[in-house]
Amino acid sequence: xxxxxxxxxxxxxxxxxxxxxxxxxxxxxxxxxxxxxxxxxxxxxxxxxxxxxxxxxxxxxxxxxxxxxxxxxxxxxxxxxxxxxxxxxxxxxxxxxxxxxxxxxxxxxxxxxxxxxxxxx
Amino acid sequence: xxxxxxxxxxxxxxxxxxxxxxxxxxxxxxxxxxxxxxxxxxxxxxxxxxxxxxxxxxxxxxxxxxxxxxxxxxxxxxxxxxxxxxxxxxxxxxxxxxxxxxxxxx
Numbered sequence: 001x002x003x004x005x006x007x008x009x010x011x012x013x014x015x016x017x018x019x020x021x022x023x024x025x026x027x028x029x030x031x032x033x034x035x036x037x038x039x040x041x042x043x044x045x046x047x048x049x050x051x052x053x054x055x056x057x058x059x060x061x062x063x064x065x066x067x068x069x070x071x072x073x074x075x076x077x078x079x080x081x082x083x084x085x086x087x088x089x090x091x092x093x094x095x096x097x098x099x100x101x102x103x104x105x106x107x108x109x110x111x112x113x114x115x116x117x118x119x120x121x
Numbered sequence: 122x123x124x125x126x127x128x129x130x131x132x133x134x135x136x137x138x139x140x141x142x143x144x145x146x147x148x149x150x151x152x153x154x155x156x157x158x159x160x161x162x163x164x165x166x167x168x169x170x171x172x173x174x175x176x177x178x179x180x181x182x183x184x185x186x187x188x189x190x191x192x193x194x195x196x197x198x199x200x201x202x203x204x205x206x207x208x209x210x211x212x213x214x215x216x217x218x219x220x221x222x223x224x225x226x227x
Contacts, residue, residue, distance in 0.1 A: 047210070107155035111166075
């Protein structure tokens with residue numbers, strides 16, 4: 001079964017940092033682009049960041065550029081998101097999402113359950 | 122950045138009726154548009170990609186149409202399980218963007 005399992009969320013003070021992880025199973029992780037999508041409480045979906053299958057290309061939303069860093073370890077089937085300089089508006093559930101097919105079609109067929117990041121003093 | 126505007130924000134319909142959801146982009150593009158359904162407490166589920174292709178396991182009552190900048194998701198013969206939030210997403214340009222969502226309610 002194809003699965004994504006996020007971890008690493010929690011309560012952090014403004015200006016703080018966290019490292020989110022997403023463990024993948026049930027598919028050839030190294031063949032697919034991967035993404036982070038977040039959802040603030042009672043709000044819509046916001047794409048945060050994406051990374052190509054080989055990790056060479058990374059993409060960011062303007063709202064997180066310079067503060068968040070996406071990476072992957074294909075030997076461990078794991079996706080990461082390093083989140084720094086956190087702000088209250090970064091409070092959200094962070095979902096890991098698999099790109100449906102390889103190549104340049106970046107829509108998402110598998111989503112994890114999400115990990116909650118709360119930024120508050 | 123391509124901004125997607127979904128309308129209406131809320132759509133009130135009855136079971137058995139048809140719902141028509143709109144997603145309008147700030148610029149024209151090809152058919153690199155997807156639709157997702159999200160129910161309360163659940164993760165989003167892919168419904169449509171390529172503007173009109175149903176994802177695996179999605180019932181035929183869900184159909185997508187259009188090309189940039191105007192796209193439509195139609196749900197025919199609404200079932201009780203279809204009452205949910207629906208989002209469109211473009212994947213033609215970086216950054217990827219989602220629409221603000223349409224809530225389909227009874």
